[in-house]
Amino acid sequence: MQLPSRATRANTESGSALILLPLIAMVVVILTTLAINAASLYLAQHQLTQVAEACAIQGTRALDPSSYYSRGVLTLSPSTARQDVTSCVYNETSTNTSILVSYPAPLSLTVRLTQPQRAPLLAIMHIDQGIITASATASAVPSTPIAPARA
Numbered sequence: 001m002q003l004p005s006r007a008t009r010a011n012t013e014s015g016s017a018l019i020l021l022p023l024i025a026m027v028v029v030i031l032t033t034l035a036i037n038a039a040s041l042y043l044a045q046h047q048l049t050q051v052a053e054a055c056a057i058q059g060t061r062a063l064d065p066s067s068y069y070s071r072g073v074l075t076l077s078p079s080t081a082r083q084d085v086t087s088c089v090y091n092e093t094s095t096n097t098s099i100l101v102s103y104p105a106p107l108s109l110t111v112r113l114t115q116p117q118r119a120p121l122l123a124i125m126h127i128d129q130g131i132i133t134a135s136a137t138a139s140a141v142p143s144t145p146i147a148p149a150r151a
Helices: 005-011 015-057 063-071 077-092 121-123
Strands: 098-105 108-118 131-141
Touching: 005 063, 015 077, 015 108, 015 131, 077 098
Parallel strands: none
Antiparallel strands: 098 108, 108 131
């Protein structure tokens, strides 16, 4: 048995690298798409967290002085706090953000925001959007003590 010459082997293997180039390009494009979308979703989640924190702080400013005067206990006004949080969220984000406000303690509230986030480059793979969630808890600390009104 005689081995093929070098020239014969080169002719039979010519063009084999051309098959790999489109495959490598496709892998690079897919990885780049995933990286761009992951960064986009991360930034959107970070911004939603900042909005949740700002709106939680805004909601804690709804102290209810009438509860202090009547019972001697300072609490948050739930309706005013919810209204403040809702207006803050809608001023800072789109209207398709869902808001959940809870009150874990008398002077604190937790804001949980959920928002669908489009991932345009993932539409190629039939993934239209992801859901991002952010939550923040804030506690009210009055800067000056509220004293009962003197008669």
